[in-house]
Amino acid sequence: xxxxxxxxxxxxxxxxxxxxxxxxxxxxxxxxxxxxxxxxxxxxxxxxxxxxxxxxxxxxxxxxxxxxxxxxxxxxxxxxxxxxxxxxxxxxxxxxxxxxxxxxxxxxxxxxxxxxxxxxxxxxxxxxxxxxxxxxxxxxxxxxxxxxxxxxxxxxxxxxxxxxxxxxxxxxxxxxxxxxxxxxxxx
Amino acid sequence: xxxxxxxxxxxxxxxxxxxxxxxxxxxxxxxxxxxxxxxxxxxxxxxxxxxxxxxxxxxxxxxxxxxxxxxxxxxxxxxxxxxxxxxxxxxxxxxxxxxxxxxxxxxxxxxxxxxxxxxxxxxxxxxxxxxxxxxxxxxxxxxxxxxxxxxxxxxxxxxxxxxxxxxxxxxxxxxxxxxxxxxxxxxxxxxxxxxxxxxxxxxxxxxxxxxxxxxxxxxxxxxxxxxxxxxxxxxxxxxxxxxxxxxxxxxxxxxxxxxxxxxxxxxxxxxxxxxxxx
Numbered sequence: 442x443x444x445x446x447x448x449x450x451x452x453x454x455x456x457x458x459x460x461x462x463x464x465x466x467x468x469x470x471x472x473x474x475x476x477x478x479x480x481x482x483x484x485x486x487x488x489x490x491x492x493x494x495x496x497x498x499x500x501x502x503x504x505x506x507x508x509x510x511x512x513x514x515x516x517x518x519x520x521x522x523x524x525x526x527x528x529x530x531x532x533x534x535x536x537x538x539x540x541x542x543x544x545x546x547x548x549x550x551x552x553x554x555x556x557x558x559x560x561x562x563x564x565x566x567x568x569x570x571x572x573x574x575x576x577x578x579x580x581x582x583x584x585x586x587x588x589x590x591x592x593x594x595x596x597x598x599x600x601x602x603x604x605x606x607x608x609x610x611x612x613x614x615x616x617x618x619x620x621x622x623x624x625x626x627x628x
Numbered sequence: 629x630x631x632x633x634x635x636x637x638x639x640x641x642x643x644x645x646x647x648x649x650x651x652x653x654x655x656x657x658x659x660x661x662x663x664x665x666x667x668x669x670x671x672x673x674x675x676x677x678x679x680x681x682x683x684x685x686x687x688x689x690x691x692x693x694x695x696x697x698x699x700x701x702x703x704x705x706x707x708x709x710x711x712x713x714x715x716x717x718x719x720x721x722x723x724x725x726x727x728x729x730x731x732x733x734x735x736x737x738x739x740x741x742x743x744x745x746x747x748x749x750x751x752x753x754x755x756x757x758x759x760x761x762x763x764x765x766x767x768x769x770x771x772x773x774x775x776x777x778x779x780x781x782x783x784x785x786x787x788x789x790x791x792x793x794x795x796x797x798x799x800x801x802x803x804x805x806x807x808x809x810x811x812x813x814x815x816x817x818x819x820x821x822x823x824x825x826x827x828x829x830x831x832x833x834x835x836x837x838x839x840x841x842x843x844x845x846x847x848x849x850x851x852x853x854x855x856x857x858x859x860x861x862x863x864x865x866x867x868x869x870x871x872x873x874x875x876x877x878x879x880x881x882x883x884x885x886x887x888x889x890x891x892x893x894x895x896x897x898x899x900x901x902x903x904x905x906x
Contacts, residue, residue: 456832462775463834531834567667568906579830612668 447507449618450517456581456615457498457520464491464527472526478588479522482600483515494523514625515600517618521584538585539575545593548604553580553620555610566610580615583623603628629791631818633884634685635660637863640678640893642704644860645686646795646820650788652758653693656795656820658686659707663864663896672902675895687712695719695758697751699797700771700781701727701734708738713746719763721782722750726768728779752782761788764814769807772800772825773837783807785814794854795820800861801841808844816854820884821845823862826871827897838871845875856881864896 469491476487480497488494501519506512529537543549543563550562552573558564560572565582569575576586590596596604605627609620629650635643643660647653660682662671671679690696690712698706698720706720721727723735742748749756755764764787768780781797794816799807801824811819824841825833849856858881862868875881885892900906 459832463832463836466773466775467834467836531836533829533835536830 442507442510442513443617443621445614445617446513446621449614449616449621450505450507450513450520452614453517453520453581453618454498454502457523460524460528461491461495461498463531465495467531469527469530473529474526474588477519477522477526478591479584480519482591483519488523488526491527494527498523510621510625513618514622517622518584518587518626521581521619522587524581525584536577536579538577538582543586543589545589546595548606549590549596550606550608551583551586551623553583553607553609553623554612554616555608557608557610562608566616580613580619583619598628600626601628602626629786629788629793629818631793631820631857631887632689633820633857633859633888634689635682636857636859636884637861637896638859638883638885638892638894639682639890640675640895641682642860642864642896643682643686644705644795644797644820644822645682645689647689647693648786648793650761650786652695652761653689654695654697654761654763654786655686655690655693656697656784657699657705657797658690658693658696658710658712659703659705660686661704663899666864666896667900667905669899669903669905672895672899674902675899678893678895683707690716695763697763697784697795698738699784699795700779701731701738702771702798705797706734706738708734708741713741714743715745717747717749718742719749719751719756719765719784721768721780722752724750726752726780728777731779761786763787766807766810769799769802769804769810771798773803783810783814785816791818792816793818793820796822798822798861800824801837802844803837803841805844808848811848812851816852818857819848819852819854820857820859821848822860823858823868823872825861825864826868827861827865829865842872842875845872845881849875849880854880857884857887858882859884863892863894866897868897 475489480486552558552564554566556570563576564573632647634645641660751765753767764785766783771778
């Protein structure tokens, strides 16, 4: 396993714990949506509340296998889902998904922290290049995007993504973890 | 009393180094540092130049001071490598209680580096009198909201000739109501306050804590009528004027640079631009 992917996943665990604390400080109880889609898809686990999510964070930490690509990949995406689904009361709107309509009937390019993209691609990160669709300022924003992709039979089958391309700018630990996770589930 | 901001974000570096001149000279938090990574970028040469100049100002002021105050053991507030401690009284955060592991280690190292003719006194919750000058310290307050792992800081109140100056250290706004109440009770004429780290919004700081910090600071200004130097964490955020518009609109709040009558030099906030990445 790439060392920087492992470090990125560990950093994501730490960030998720911080977001859970911020959610608790903001008296958040229910997750939005409820249950969290990605833990349900990857592990068959139904998480409906912040306390559920905190307990599951610990369970993920205990069971993640850093020698197994798919274990690290699913853990990464589930952590992103926890972050995105508990933050609605303590985060500014600019850090929520910026667009709701995702094209689901044609091939999709996801740009992670890279300006190297064609018009119409979905961009995740700060400072989008011209012509792309800016989906999220934060890397954990991949989770709500995956909710859309996993609902589309054209873009997914089970946990596999198809007709999806990912390009990564390779700039930080969290980005490394998310890029690794997406790549692991590309058909 | 004269308040001389020596090094702050608005003067190009991470710091809250403040010289208070009355019948004695007191230098609070004599250190400065740079953010190692912002926007994925290292410090720009302009920041390194600003740091060198800030360290020189701090060194000269410290040599001329009688008392040095260390509010906690982050490197933008204390510098164990400096050589200006000889013959000084150092009033510092206690390393025996209300402190996290990393600051305990740093505090021990700091104490071990001090020369024999330096008098180190732990100051949490204590009051010291030097002639007609009274220096009081708060009990430790969290470095930001309760529950985070950044440890604790002490705030400093300096009274001389009927005037009061309060230096809040890193209480981040303050976010905690207890810190707000301590500041109001201290009755500052001049307040040196750090503001919340809003550059972490979307990452590890919440909009709720930003609003709490803003409301607490507005209440402090309203109840004490103090002149406010608002700088440090808040001025690392490109949008700090917009986010704290009500506070800056109070006209009593200024950055340290504005307080000394020079232009803001917000280098860390502008790092992307400095490196030509915008």
